[in-house]
Amino acid sequence: MSDLIKATVKRGKVRQAVEQSLIKRRKRNRRFRMLGLAAVMLGMLFLGMMFFSIISKGYSAFVLTEIQLEIYFDAEIVDPEGARSPEALAAAAYGKLVKNALRKAFPQVKKRKEKRKLYRLVSTGAEQQLRELVQKDPGIIGTRQKLWLTADDDVDQYYKHGENQSRLKAQQLAWLAQLRARDALRTSFNTNFFSAGDSREPELAGIRGAVVGSFFVILITLGLSLPLGVAAAIYLEEFAPRNRWTDFVEININNLAAVPSIVFGLLGLAVYINFFELPRSAPLVGGLVLTLMTLPTIIIASRAALKSVPPSIREAALGMGASKMQMVFHHVLPLAMPGMLTGAIIGLAQALGETAPLLMIGMVAFIVDVPASITDPATVLPVQIYLWADSPERAFTEKTSAAIMVLLAFLVLMNLFAIWLRRKFERRWD
Structure with a gap:
């Protein structure tokens, strides 16, 4: 009888200890959730303050x-x-x-x-x-x-x-x-802000030259980085043998994605301008430099999109008599393309906001005329913002903030387009 009482008392103590442990665990979970929520709210607060500061200073530039x-x-x-x-x-x-x-x-x-x-x-x-x-x-x-x-x-x-x-x-x-x-x-309404190029006079300065220069640069970047990145991803994921060489290439691709962007600018200065003697401050050189910077991001995103296609798709295509080339380009690639496009758009959005590599190739020059081709001297919107922010004229302060608003609008639209592409064409596999 005494052993039964002792066992009952022992179970009661164990149950009490477990309940106390659960209470402590729930408290820790609540504290962690509260800290996470506070961090999110603090981040949103700082983000809101930044947007308020930019908009309050820049809205007047549109008149x-x-x-x-x-x-x-x-x-x-x-x-x-x-x-x-x-x-x-x-x-x-x-x-x-x-x-x-x-x-x-x-x-x-x-x-x-x-x-x-x-x-x-x-x-x-x-x-x-x-x-x-x-x-x-x-x-x-x-x-x-x-x-x-x-x-x-x-x-x-x-x-x-x-x-x-x-x-x-x-x-x-x-x-x-x-x-x-x-x-x-x-x-x-200040139409000059959208229709004119840069100027020493703040009331005459506009962003048209920078926007056209950014368009040329992004066009070259997209035309080179997307096909090269997708082709490299397809080869590494579907055709390349697994050996030390491919492991070395994959490691370097992942490392290049973390290299500071200014290093790509130094590479472009040394190779494209000094060695190949391409025109300085031209969108052609800017697009080539940003292509080098964007390629690792597109390759990594494209490989992830290819990996997300279930192996059963490949097995079914090969089982029906398709060659490996037909299996990849007729079945796997169409299913992975939405993810590839999403990665490409995110990479281009990153390239659109880059300044450091373009400063190294001379796109920081004062350009008044709107570029008419990819070889004309030009600047881009982030560099234009940098130039205006460094100007002593007070009126350039609102122009700087307004240009930041335009750049942020482009970036938000590009990211929204990437989200729309992913949701529209994404397929879920059970």
């Missing part, structure tokens, strides 16, 4: 300030010979027309120093606006037109952000107050 002036297209200035030749119209001093209009709007300004301050209210890009108007319609020569002209960046910052963000003098502020009272000052 620009304009000043309305009555421009007299004086034939003695625009076309004194009256030939209406394209060369004469292009070479005319349209800046004089803007200065004449400003002096007429503010007749009280007489001193030379005051006139210089007055002229700085309007951007130098106004001359190009007038030139384009005359070239498009020479019939306006000799007429008066009320036109909205681009304001200087200091005026733009004052109108959008107040005096704290402006370097204007008190006299210039008084002139702007008069323009506002006449309803001759307004903001409108």
